[in-house]
Amino acid sequence: MSSELFAYLDGEAIGVVEQSAGGALSFTYDADYRSRRDATPLSLSMPLVRAGHKNKPVRAFLQGLLPDSPGRLAELGREYRVSASNPFALLSHIGRDAAGAVQLLPAGEASADAAERHGDVRELSDTDFAELVADLVRNGDTWGRRTDDARWSLPGAQPKVALFRTEQERWAVPQDSTPTTHILKPAVAPYPDHHINEFMTMAAARALDLRVADDFLVTTERGDAVFVSTRYDRRLEEGRWHRLHQEDLCQALSVPPDMKYQSEGGPGIAAIARLINSLPDAEDRRGNARQFYEALVFSVASLGTDAHAKNYSLLLRRDRATLAPLNDLGSYAPYLAADGGNPKLAMSIEGEDSVGQISLDSLVRVAARVGLDRDWAEARAHEITDGIVIAYAAAADAARAQLGDDPFVGRMVDSIHEYASSRGWNA
Template sequence: MADRADDRHDVWLDGAHAGTLHRARGGDVTFAYAASYQALRAAPSLSVSMPRHVTEHAPEVTMPWIDNLLPDNDAVRARWAAQFDERRPTAFNLLRHMGADCAGAVQVVPAGEQPQDGAGSTPLAEAEIAAHLRELRADDSSWAFEQHGGRFSLGGQQGKFALARGADGSWHQPTGRGASTHIFKIGVDGVAHSAAAELVTMRAARALGLSVASVESAWFEDQAAVVVERFDRLAADGSRARRLHQEDMCQALGLWRSAKYESDGGPGVRDVAQLVARAVDRRDLARSRDDLARAVVLNWVAAGTDAHAKNLALLHVGARTVLAPLYDLVSASLLWPADEVRYKARLAMKLGGEYRLRALGARHLERAAADLGVDAVWLADVAVSYATAWPDTVRDAAAGEHDLLPGDVAGQFVDRAAARGADVVRALRVRAGGGEASARPGGATWVPAHERAGRSVVGHWRTHPGR
């Protein structure tokens, strides 16, 4: 299908017509809200970067926003363009075909159509899911169940696909009307056990008290998958799942996907924290700010080297905005040898002005606290708590996953987590009174857990007399 000089797509948000995308003759795409949507009292904006009280939005924000609805993987985009006979794999062209089930509550359809006009979903047998997992492992650009007319679009780089789970546990391929509820992942191509590392990292993070999307492993014949429950779906008993609107930080800041890493000109910790302070509802701001700070610390402790701006999101529920649960967490400390993590790993966002894990210490954490707008003493407490608990939470998260994670690999995960946790505690230590303790802002020092007179003493902060 040849590109048209002038074209329109309708954008629907949670079942309401939000507005229209318009592509001009030169290829620029703009967005205009529908007056009926602007009149709604408690509806979210399409994006923080495109507030609904402003009717028309220019290409500078519209085009990056819709581009971020699609996979980062250019091979997937090229495959879709070829499948639908599109001359160019632009976001506008591809969303015409694959926009019926995007991230959040967004549905993009050709102008004049309603997303519920299409068929709802196709039941899938275990053998069909297994066959598609094999196909995806052979070619990680094969995201969609093309033979069933799958119509979903997700961001990200690694191979994945989205399905809906019925109340009876059966799996279905949504084709437009119904919303997908779960995302299937097989890991990063060429990185052994990366899917298992994501499963373990997500579970460990949840055990540490962070808000994290639910995750499980599943087998279909001889094929394993990590299955993530979508936090942007609200399942009602016996009825179709409702879409909840969300957007990643690149979308909220009006940035292209190429700027997802800070080193490529993307946002840093301070930028994200300022966005949260500006966008989140006042009633939820303290919690969202603390959740962001915990996520930043976790990515340091776990060596989350791919924790870029597209792996953080805002969740819009009506007119209320909060920081979304965490997703796509993968600890490099589980996959890489300890020395490689220690001396070569770099964070996706600077912590207190530093990328390199080997260079990070207490002073960087204190600077990060200022960037995040949180108390430095509290953030140091979080860091020590996470670092000391990391090996045990990894061990518990890996337990019971013997089919996905062989015993020797699970043991390696735990050993590497222990080495990483020790590195973080060591990075926080300073010499104090001839011994080693962790520097706490405000003049206290961290005393690690130890034995005294045959009794166990838990780790604790010690305040120096006279302070």
């Protein structure tokens, strides 16, 4: 006996996920869909050349749609009375609005993505919105309570909520299959200023011409600060919202999310380079190589210690695969003095993961792994490292415009300046 979840991409049926009585997972593409020239794969780990795929890639893909937080998974398990370790069971309840274009729905529950969407969201009052955020702050381990009509699933470890933003800039809970358009992450312990950290680090990356997602800050009527990321996997066209398909690099490599760090057996630069070099389109290979290299350099320049494989995603469309805009950026610099430790990157560079020991020469050697020109790679590394202080200074201006003279803004700039000076970069 098996159970089934029907997979849709932006409202189009593409196949079926099955779970056997013993818990084994499989995915089978719809035959008509698979035969189309414009078909998009569910995952690079499950190519269209094969009709069916077995447990390992399917399980890693489903797990990658769910939160990394054990507390959050346990809360979902209690809420829906299923095992927190069973991604199939969890997604049978919350698979209607996941990362990318995918929807996973039980038999008889059709996707309504092809329908026009008018009036199918429930607007939140300012008080309701403030209480939703406050509950998330109070219950960070479990990500707070879910509203009865919440059907979304988000990956990651940090507490967050997905909402729809109306044309009138009101927050709303989607009804039926209406996709969420923004991801909101409030400031929670033990890093109560992380919303500023993330906002400034994203702004600094943008100032250095890295491709990053759009974002902004809001403050609720209760005074809770929230970092808001605009979903790059959602697009409004001619009055209808579309989901753009994506997957993170752990999903693309059939790696479960609990192995996202290289030190715990997860993907490193070599595995990601092989994936990029295996893409069929030459433009994708070149563009992704450059974007990935720039992100690596920025992680060294900004002390971005959490840039693991799940923090990189690919947008999939037909046979094309392009790295998505960077998201979830942050710097360890403001905590370095208090910690006094030796910060390490999530992925080692030329065998070294201690950030302070990684040289520009090591970064340039990495560029060769993904086929980049050495002169370009060296020049780009200097642009990013020598420009990091100015970039954060500009980010501070943007943060103060929204927050006023918050002391953490100055702390961010000072800590980056001190780190850059210690590395001998222009500061």
